[in-house]
Amino acid sequence: MRRRRLLFSLLLAAAAGMGTAAVPPQPAADRDATPLGQVIPAPASVHSGGDPYTIGGRTVIRVPGGSGEARQVAGYLAGLLRPATGFALPVTAKDGRDGIVLRLGGRGAKGLGEEGYRLTSGGRGVTISAARPAGLFHGVQTLRQLLPASLETRSAQRASWQVAGGTIADSPRYGYRGAMLDVSRHFFTVEKVKRYIDQLAMYKINKLHLHLSDDQGWRIAMKSWPKLATYGGSTQVGGGPGGYYTKEDYREIIDYAADRYLTVVPEIDMPGHTNAALASYAELNCNGVAPPLYTGTQVGFSSLCVPKDRTYDFVDDVIRELAAMTPGPSIHIGGDEAHSTSHADYVAFMDKVQPVVAKYGKKVIGWHQLTGAHPAKGAVAQYWGYDATGAAEREQVAAAARNGTPLILSPADRAYLDMKYDKNTPLGLSWAGYVDTKRSYDWDPGSYLQGAPPESILGVEAPLWSETLSTSAHIEYMAFPRLPGIAELGWSPASTHDWETYKVRLAAQGPRWDAMGIGYYRAPEVPWPAK
Numbered sequence: 001m002r003r004r005r006l007l008f009s010l011l012l013a014a015a016a017g018m019g020t021a022a023v024p025p026q027p028a029a030d031r032d033a034t035p036l037g038q039v040i041p042a043p044a045s046v047h048s049g050g051d052p053y054t055i056g057g058r059t060v061i062r063v064p065g066g067s068g069e070a071r072q073v074a075g076y077l078a079g080l081l082r083p084a085t086g087f088a089l090p091v092t093a094k095d096g097r098d099g100i101v102l103r104l105g106g107r108g109a110k111g112l113g114e115e116g117y118r119l120t121s122g123g124r125g126v127t128i129s130a131a132r133p134a135g136l137f138h139g140v141q142t143l144r145q146l147l148p149a150s151l152e153t154r155s156a157q158r159a160s161w162q163v164a165g166g167t168i169a170d171s172p173r174y175g176y177r178g179a180m181l182d183v184s185r186h187f188f189t190v191e192k193v194k195r196y197i198d199q200l201a202m203y204k205i206n207k208l209h210l211h212l213s214d215d216q217g218w219r220i221a222m223k224s225w226p227k228l229a230t231y232g233g234s235t236q237v238g239g240g241p242g243g244y245y246t247k248e249d250y251r252e253i254i255d256y257a258a259d260r261y262l263t264v265v266p267e268i269d270m271p272g273h274t275n276a277a278l279a280s281y282a283e284l285n286c287n288g289v290a291p292p293l294y295t296g297t298q299v300g301f302s303s304l305c306v307p308k309d310r311t312y313d314f315v316d317d318v319i320r321e322l323a324a325m326t327p328g329p330s331i332h333i334g335g336d337e338a339h340s341t342s343h344a345d346y347v348a349f350m351d352k353v354q355p356v357v358a359k360y361g362k363k364v365i366g367w368h369q370l371t372g373a374h375p376a377k378g379a380v381a382q383y384w385g386y387d388a389t390g391a392a393e394r395e396q397v398a399a400a401a402r403n404g405t406p407l408i409l410s411p412a413d414r415a416y417l418d419m420k421y422d423k424n425t426p427l428g429l430s431w432a433g434y435v436d437t438k439r440s441y442d443w444d445p446g447s448y449l450q451g452a453p454p455e456s457i458l459g460v461e462a463p464l465w466s467e468t469l470s471t472s473a474h475i476e477y478m479a480f481p482r483l484p485g486i487a488e489l490g491w492s493p494a495s496t497h498d499w500e501t502y503k504v505r506l507a508a509q510g511p512r513w514d515a516m517g518i519g520y521y522r523a524p525e526v527p528w529p530a531k
Contacts, residue, residue: 033164036121038505039145040484041204041491043170050165051123055100055147057087062101066093069133070104072259077102077140081147086156100143101127102136109135115206115261116171119143121163134261135171138204142168145202145512152515174445176408176459177490178207178265179483181475182466184214184276185297186236187243192472194256199479199518201260203487208257209265209332209461212245215275215294215302219244220266224317225281232276232293237467239295250325258327265365266326268318269334271341271349275302283310297467300339306349316356323360331357336367336384347373354379365408371400380406380458383449386413386432398451407452409445410461415486417464417478421521427468428478437506437523441485442499462486473519480513480520481506503527 037046063074074091077100081089089100103109108118108129117130117139128139146164150157179200181193188196197208212219218232221244233244245253254264274284275294282290286305294302304311322331333353338346350366350373357364364370364379371381383397401407412432413419419435420428446454462483469475484506489497503526510528513520522528 033160033162034146034148034508036119036146036164036166036168038508039142040502040505040509041488042493042496042502042505043142043168044493044496045169046166047168048164048166050121052165053121053123053126053163055081055085055087055089055161055163059087059089060096060099061089061091062096062099063091063093064095064101064103067104067133070102070136073133073136073140074102076137076259077143080140080144080151081161083154084151084157084159085161097127098125101125102140103127103129104133104136105131111171112169113171115175115204116169117142118170119168121146121165121167123165126163134206137201137261138170141202141204142170145509149511149515152512172204172491173493174457174459174490176207176461177205177487178209178408178459178461179205179479179486180209180211180267180410180461180463182211182214182464183219184211184217184236184269185466186240186470187217187219187233188466188472188475189243190245190249190252192475193253195472196475196479197253197257197260197262199476199483199516200262200487203484204491205483205487206262207265207461208262209267209463210253211267211269211463211465213268213270213276214273215299216296217242217244218276218280220250220322221246222318222321224321225314227280228277228318232280235293235295236470237295237297240470247325254325254327263328264326265328265330265332266322267332267334267365268322269336270315270353271304271306271346272300272302272336272338273334274304277314278302278304281314284308284314300337303338303340303345304349306341306345312352312356315353319353319356319362320360323357323362326362329363330365330380331362332365332382333357333370334367335370335373338369343372350374368397368407371397371405375400375405377404380408382408382410382461384410384412384416384463386411388432394449395451398449401449401452401456405456406458407449407456408458408461409448410463411443411448414440414443415460415462417462417482418466418469421523425521427474429465429467435482436525437481437485437521438499438503438525440482441489441497441502443489444494444497445489446494460486460490476518477521480518481509481523481526484509 109131115134117135120127130136148159218228221229229244236242354376368381368383420430
């Protein structure tokens with residue numbers, strides 16, 4: 001909370017500076033405002049009509065009651081609006097119907113749940129109501145998209161800051177709407193992770209899954225096993241310098257994500273994908289010999305030594321330290337592509353490791369191969385199969401779901417953002433096939449996995465593996481325009497999912513990304529406006 005108060009104080013200080021900024025001249029005639037429903041994700045309910053509201057030099061942002069978290073969201077909104085509008089937009093705890101009102105609780109928040117919001121726009125102002133601060137934040141993202149794309153330029157612009165009249169009532173279909181960033185194959189600095197977090201928040205993503213360990217690099221400092229980071233994190237794919245997060249770095253990422261209502265889900269992949277750990281400590285190998293560091297891209301060749309007691313000392317220490325650093329409820333233990341581990345050893349390993357996670361107060365998430373062992377009560381399986389996945393494997397996952405194992409869906413030929421768009425894509429891989437923007441969007445999580453009960457689906461996640469990606473520009477080229485589609489599948493009612501109308505809404509995001517400096521792929525199946 002102390003950090004959040006500091007953030008708000010800084011925003012207020014910035015507001016004081018903005019108060020003297022020159023207000024750009026406004027156009028003589030207002031353009032038509034963006035229709036309320038033309039945002040991503042599509043809202044659950046839209047009723048258009050009535051007078052629009054125009055944000056102007058006298059607009060204030062009201063937070064009736066002055067709730068701490070609501071004031072933080074108001075400060076965030078002011079920080080979005082001030083640079084491009086040039087308006088002071090003071091934040092006040094005084095109630096009123098004019099201006100932009102962020103209201104927690106009350107009749108307007110009834111039935112909206114933890115993340116829902118109601119946005120009402122009319123001639124006097126815009127009100128965003130929610131039961132919880134997360135809902136206010138999501139409502140702010142919708143308001144953001146209802147304003148001109150030039151809002152994102154961060155410098156004073158000539159534009160009509162008009163919000164169409166009407167009401168949006170909105171809440172998510174699924175509670176888990178995630179994106180995974182692989183920082184192991186290539187290391188991404190704290191600032192690069194923050195940049196991606198900001199992009200995720202714009203589309204109401206609420207989970208950031210960080211893939212913190214793999215064959216090519218260990219990216220989180222562990223006091224009990226220091227060489228994991230200092231040696232195991234010293235390189236990356238192609239032999240670059242690698243890197244790792246100190247505990248302070250990790251806390252900075254967690255806090256930044258939390259301020260944008262994303263929960264960090266850390267992953268330590270095991271028993272396979274562990275060469276960085278095996279290279280760091282010879283005692284983790286069955287033969288007692290540490291392999292060399294690895295900078296290639298092959299998978300399935302490494303394994304912790306399942307019979308050794310020392311392996312479980314290592315696992316206990318790592319989970320204990322990671323749990324203590326992680327306020328979120330879950331730790332991801334990986335478990336995929338353990339080709340060098342026998343089935344019997346894999347089952348034995350998972351039987352021993354899952355209780356360790358529970359011992360330190362966290363819930364298990366694992367890749368769907370976990371369903372081939374004995375998923376613990378409450379454990380979640382993340383499905384990454386694709387068209388070529390065999391029927392027996394798919395049924396194994398579906399059977400686990402019928403027996404009570406919840407699922408997160410990340411089908412590789414739909415949701416993997418590192419798959420090439422087509423044969424000419426300069427980045428990414430194609431082992432799951434080419435995944436164009438339509439294919440990434442055009443599926444229903446509720447009916448995707450045959451035999452899995454719809455109620456077993458917790459939500460969706462868009463993984464981004466980094467074998468070929470090493471910069472923020474690479475991340476953005478592969479994530480956009482596909483990421484917003486996965487976000488919509490997770491948030492919006494199934495009844496709103498329609499490619500023909502979605503691609504028009506998606507095309508309208510292009511100028512916004514241009515203004516934000518996001519170098520996206522101009523998918524030929526999307527009717528982008530001319531530049």
